Amino acid sequence: xxxxxxxxxxVLTTACWLPQVVRxxxxxxxxxxxxxxxxxxxxxxxxxxxxxxxxxxxxxxATNSLTLVLLxxxxxxxxxxxxxxxxxxxxxxx
Numbered sequence: 001x002x003x004x005x006x007x008x009x010x011v012l013t014t015a016c017w018l019p020q021v022v023r024x025x026x027x028x029x030x031x032x033x034x035x036x037x038x039x040x041x042x043x044x045x046x047x048x049x050x051x052x053x054x055x056x057x058x059x060x061x062a063t064n065s066l067t068l069v070l071l072x073x074x075x076x077x078x079x080x081x082x083x084x085x086x087x088x089x090x091x092x093x094x
Contacts, residue, residue: 003059006057006059006060007059007063010059010060010062010063010064011063013063013067014063014064014066014067014070017067017070017071017074018070020070020074021070021073021074024073024074024077025073025077028077028080028081029077029081030074030075030077030078030081031078031081033074033078035078038071038074038075038078041071042068042071042072042075045064045067045068045071046064046068048060048064049061049064049065049068052064
């Protein structure tokens with residue numbers, strides 16, 4: 001029963017990122033997310049993956065690994081957005 005509750009918690013907290021990722025991909029922007037937030041959350045989730053590995057807990061490993069993938073998409077969109085904006089600023093000032 002405890003494993004089922006943990007699996008449900010993992011699925012729900014991971015699934016809550018899907019609307020954000022879809023929105024960022026559609027808008028092609030992740031400006032609403034601060035770097036501090038993304039780094040702190042990503043680091044925490046990575047620690048959960050390590051904890052899951054240490055405990056040999058497949059549910060913790062799987063759900064947090066998927067969350068890391070979703071966060072990586074947000075980071076990629078944010079990088080692309082900021083690098084694209086920097087290029088526009090550089091070419092406009094030349």
